[in-house]
Amino acid sequence: MHTRLRARRVTVAAIATLALLPLAACGADDPEGSDGAGTSAGADLDGSITVLAAASLTGTFTELAEQFEAENDGVEIDLVFDSSGTLADNAAQGAPGDLLATADLGSMERSEPVQASDPEVFATNTLVLVTPAENPAGITTLADLDDDAVTYVVCVETAPCGTLAAEVLDDADIDNEPSSLERDVKATLARVVEDEADAGLVYRTDALAAADDVTLVELDDDVADDAVTEYPIVTLDQSENPDLAQAFLDYVLSSTGQDVLTTAGFGTP
Amino acid sequence: MTGRTTSTLGRPPAVLVVPAALASVFLVLPLVALVLATPWSTFLDNLTSPEVLDALRITALTSGLTVVTCLVLGTPLAWVLARVDFRGRGLLRALVTVPLVLPPVVAGVALVSALGRSGLVGEPLRDATGITLPFTMTAVVIAHTFVAMPFYVISVEGALRTAGEQYDEVASCLGATRWTTFRRVTLPLALPGVVAGSVLAWARSLGEFGATVTFAGNYPGATQTMPSRIYTVLVNDPEGARTLSMILLLSSVLVLAALRNRWLTTGASA
Structure with a gap:
């Protein structure tokens, strides 16, 4: 009897924890949901995208994403940094992501099956x-x-x-x-x-x-x-928000984006 | 034997059998998938490539040396923790087992801080002798020993405690010195724990990767072990990585099977 009671208490705790998980997820989604409704500036951009970027882009892409978010209310750019090959392979295997930026053309080729457009070189x-x-x-x-x-x-x-x-x-x-x-x-x-x-x-x-x-x-x-080395960027087939993905890609190629990149020491393509 | 248990104690309850079956499938399935996914046609070519042979040699050598280091240094530590009463024993036990829960990469960073060429001990060592440890096979053994020794010490200390002190006392009454007692009585009684601990330490060393690449680096023929090689190859050749994983899996299973026949059949502690 005693053990059964304790087991039940553990079960209750587990269920309570599980029940809280979706709530936490809701909390994270909430700001986009409410903000995105009215305030997106000019182009109707809202929601979030995930950008898979080479480790060497850590500083610049973090800066670009922050600027882009500041300029577009209700938009969220999530960044994943890893080695180019790993990211390209993960993307090819369907890993969630909207954009892929690698540190060379060779790694980029390995994401070929899931490329939604032709890769564009944005920096050297x-x-x-x-x-x-x-x-x-x-x-x-x-x-x-x-x-x-x-x-x-x-x-x-x-x-x-x-x-x-x-x-x-x-x-x-x-x-x-x-x-x-x-x-x-x-x-x-x-x-x-x-x-x-x-x-x-x-x-x-x-x-x-x-x-x-x-x-x-x-x-x-x-x-x-x-x-x-040349850095290409591409939109991915698995993108659930292709408009926003394209907008961020354009932003990287824009003069504002290029300024951030050259300031960090990148060359222009 | 299972038949008798069933008849006297009743059928094993589904509440235990079902999760047990799930757990078995969960543990075995990825290994089966690995076997199925291994490109066997190129397996032999891969196995005999110079880089793989180098990595295998370094893995065998360093894991062997790790076990030896554990035996030489870890056994006395386990004995002190189990047999000598002193202030701070609990604290010491907690401290020496910290590497068990430390992420291996953190262990590597800690080792660099201590033994790197600008490290706490590394810098005076370099100034005095010109010796630098990182990027050497010694560094690989140091990294492996750091993460593997706690497993060994815990295992042997457990065995020493289980064996109890009464035989030591008898030996002492019969006039044996403490060293003789340790050699002739304590250690033989704890032998199953020593063997089990060695196997644990060896297995930990065999798979060690994080601390090794962080502290010892990664160069074929010098410091590249099988796990380092697998990680390196995985980045752009998943097929090759599967082959390498298979080689490591097969060689460890072979060694474990050999050990099991020799020593572990009677030692329930394993």
Whole structure:
């Protein structure tokens, strides 16, 4: 009897918790529902979209989404950041999302089955060399990496930044191997910021975002051409709000969007 | 045996049998799906590629060294926790088991803070000897030991407590020193726990990924273990990742089966 009573109490608690879940969801939906009715500025935009974006877009897309939300009442932009390949594969497998922005064209191709339009290039990025702020190994050019005593890290070749890094290292005939292949550009940068590595190859935008934590070393002109990647963006078939998705895509390509991107260190396509 | 239980205690109630069946399906189904999804035609080619052999070698070596480190350092710690009465014993036990609940990536960050080349211990170590730990196989073993040792210590401490102190006391009355007692009486009695703990630690080490990539990095032939390789490959080659997962699954099942025949059949604690 005693145990049965306790079991029932647990059941009641579980049901109460379950019952609260939809309420919580309602709470989150509510603002859009009520605001969206009257106040959307100009174009009839409301609701929310999810943007799947490459890790290197974390800073800029967060800023763009905030600006876009401020300009359009009742609109909500949710952002998911991960490595480009993972996002493209997830999208191709039907992961919820309205827009996909990757850090290279190769990853973008893998989302081909669910692309609702042709991908458009909205930015470019360049690989640069970074060292810890004090530059303990005294690195001034890419060639300085070719020394067994130098510990440096790059992205794994399955990530766009790793593909570029491999080409650049090959172009420059660097025989000293990297100490670690990091899963994405943020992880590579973190090694350098934490002073675990003497140098790392990351995007210019990440180097600029790290500001005083790292010292930026430009690549020589002869390898810099191979060190550029293009960022495409596309609307996805599974979008439940294609109008809003298209509006945000246009916003990224607009002069306002491009300003935000160039300020962060991206190049224009 | 099941027949006798049924006849004396009544039929197993559906309230228990149905969830038990659900739990079994839940645990087995993903593994069956993995077996079915593995591209077996390319399996052998994948298995014998140099990168995979490197990753397998590093995984085998580091998980083996992890178990050895646990035996050498963890056994005394378990004994101290089980047999020596001192202030703060509860606190010490709580502290050394924290890695059990720590997300492995956090464990990696903590290890970098302590043993990285600018870390609390890492920096003086580098200044004094020139040795840096990150990006070495030693770092892999350190990361694995950090996450695996708590499993081992808990298992052995449990076995020591279950065995009780009375045999130790008898040995002591008969004139054995405490070290002799530990060697000849305490440890043999706790052996099932030591074996079970070693298997747990080994299994934990085999699958360890988060702390390893965070602290030791990821480079083929140096620090890339099977789980690191699987994660790396998964990003753009899910098929290849399934093959690698299958290889890891098969090799761990083989080792566990071998162990089970040798040692674990009598040890109910496993």
